[in-house]
Amino acid sequence: MDPPQEHLKQLDEVGCLALPGFCDPDTTRRITERLEELYESEGEQAGSEFRPEEGCRRLANLADKDPLFRELMVRDDLLAYIRHVLGPGIKLSSLNARSINAGCRRTQPLHADMSALPDNDGYWVCNSLWMLDDFTAENGAVRYVPGTHLSGQLPADVLANPEADHPDQKLVTGRAGTVLVMNAHLWHGGLPNLTENPRRALHIFFARSDHPQQQYQKRLLRGETQAALTPLQRKILALDDPLNDVLSRDPAVRSGFLK
Ligand SMILES: O=C(O)CCC(=O)C(=O)O
Numbered sequence: 001m002d003p004p005q006e007h008l009k010q011l012d013e014v015g016c017l018a019l020p021g022f023c024d025p026d027t028t029r030r031i032t033e034r035l036e037e038l039y040e041s042e043g044e045q046a047g048s049e050f051r052p053e054e055g056c057r058r059l060a061n062l063a064d065k066d067p068l069f070r071e072l073m074v075r076d077d078l079l080a081y082i083r084h085v086l087g088p089g090i091k092l093s094s095l096n097a098r099s100i101n102a103g104c105r106r107t108q109p110l111h112a113d114m115s116a117l118p119d120n121d122g123y124w125v126c127n128s129l130w131m132l133d134d135f136t137a138e139n140g141a142v143r144y145v146p147g148t149h150l151s152g153q154l155p156a157d158v159l160a161n162p163e164a165d166h167p168d169q170k171l172v173t174g175r176a177g178t179v180l181v182m183n184a185h186l187w188h189g190g191l192p193n194l195t196e197n198p199r200r201a202l203h204i205f206f207a208r209s210d211h212p213q214q215q216y217q218k219r220l221l222r223g224e225t226q227a228a229l230t231p232l233q234r235k236i237l238a239l240d241d242p243l244n245d246v247l248s249r250d251p252a253v254r255s256g257f258l259k
Helices: 005-013 025-045 067-072 076-086 223-227 231-236 242-247
Strands: 016-019 056-059 090-100 125-131 142-144 170-172 179-183 188-190 199-208
Touching: 005 016, 005 076, 025 056, 025 067, 025 090, 025 199, 067 199, 076 090, 076 125, 076 179, 076 199, 090 231
Parallel strands: none
Antiparallel strands: 016 179, 056 090, 090 199, 125 179, 125 199, 142 170, 142 188
């Protein structure tokens, strides 16, 4: 079923859209439990395929780590929103988790993912953030500045201090199970967590086909994972796309990830 017109209008004009209940409670619980197992088993190595972040736990390369994550990344109802932003040709860019530690006072600078600006063909990055805990103003809601995906500017280039409050910023709060679809050119960032519990999220991040993946999936996925993929999963991971292989020759992608 196509997304409602008012949703698409909000994505076009505001740049993001929260979908309460998009992930059912049982799936939200399974994702959370699996991520906790991975944080535990990976220990100090957790997130090492990506970058460490002070005050947060990170996991990366999740498409390789459980069939559950691969099922989420091909949900039709998710891809319909992603394709609305990026057009028909899309691929997974990265599939990571971020958990803001209890008591973390650090504010993430306002940014666009991968410092991406739209090009002559339009938008090329779109993220989905899956809330695994309730997001509140106290525990690290996501802030964003409405309409900035249309500005053609990056916060680091035009703001004196991207960590400071922005006069036009809004907060995304919501119940666990809410999914935030975000045009990732939108200026956004995570806030401090002043509570006694972590604030956990899953990030399923997509790119337009003619740009490199943030993390080159073909290099990261183990042979046994590749052998278990459905045709649609292979397509979304761009495993058989020669252009993606060429784009991913960028040394930064080869060595781990594109910022
Ligand atoms: O999980 C969040 O609060 C969003 C974080 C974010 O925007 C990022 O890590 O790029």
